[in-house]
Amino acid sequence: MARSHNKKKRRRLSPMLKLAMVLCAALMIFSGFSELKTMYDLHRSISDTQQKQSALKAEKKELTKKKKDLSDPDYIEYIARGKYLVTKEGEQVFKFSNDDTNN
Template identity: 40%
Template sequence: MKKQRDKKYKNPFTMGVYYFTLMCITGFFTMGIVREFKTYFDLKTEVLANQQLRQETLELKQTLENEKKNLTNPDYLEFVARGKYHVSRNGEQVFVFPSLSQGLEGDE
């Protein structure tokens, strides 16, 4: 019985099929592992990007909340109206001068 078993495993064709099957199974599992690592790193990159976006959104929210609070202040409203929109009181004259950065760009 032992001689038949030894002879069966020594057949080159049987050994080739056996090794080919093992290589296919190993390749299949290796591909699965590689795919899992790729998924892991893709998700990690996405999480980092989302954390950065969240931080930027929180900063924008804080800025908007500060501006909302300032818009209830009449002095700030007057400052914005006069500075940005050139609103004046009756009898006032508004002179608009170019900023330094605009003056430098115009000289070139």
Template identity: 35%
Template structure:
């Protein structure tokens, strides 16, 4: 790189095929400033793009969590309704007698109970 002090021109060879360019100091400073400004703009765009991507991923995770929670809630509501039905059935004397007779082999006076192999009379969901 050569510097000519009389005209304030700097000459240097570029990488492409040895061509020589003559630039003034102001042109060099101008190029540096443009490069710095473009670099800052690119950096800001990348940071903001990263924030957008991170926000979208966070939103997707939140939506998945909400969906999972809603499924669990629905399952628990079904379980709760089943338990309410079961509690209502347990208030019925005939149902309790049926459960006691089938599950614990309780018999009335003069009755005999025979347990057959492969026979499973325990059915707690019957009315």
């Protein structure tokens, strides 16, 4: 009978130990949320960087094409004649308006 009496008697946790356990649990939860926020920020940063990288690749492709075009003498002549109205000796330039009000 003494044995069953000892089995029922449980040792109670001291209030300091309970407080320490609650503080440890709170610290672990706070740490977990902090890690989740850091991971979210990193994923967002990676996504932003990938978008910037895509935009820069497109810009590089466009600039490479422009560089290639600018090394072509016919293209340079086309731009000079069209945009800057450069003429050959003896040529006359006629400029027409793009107004479609006469229709």
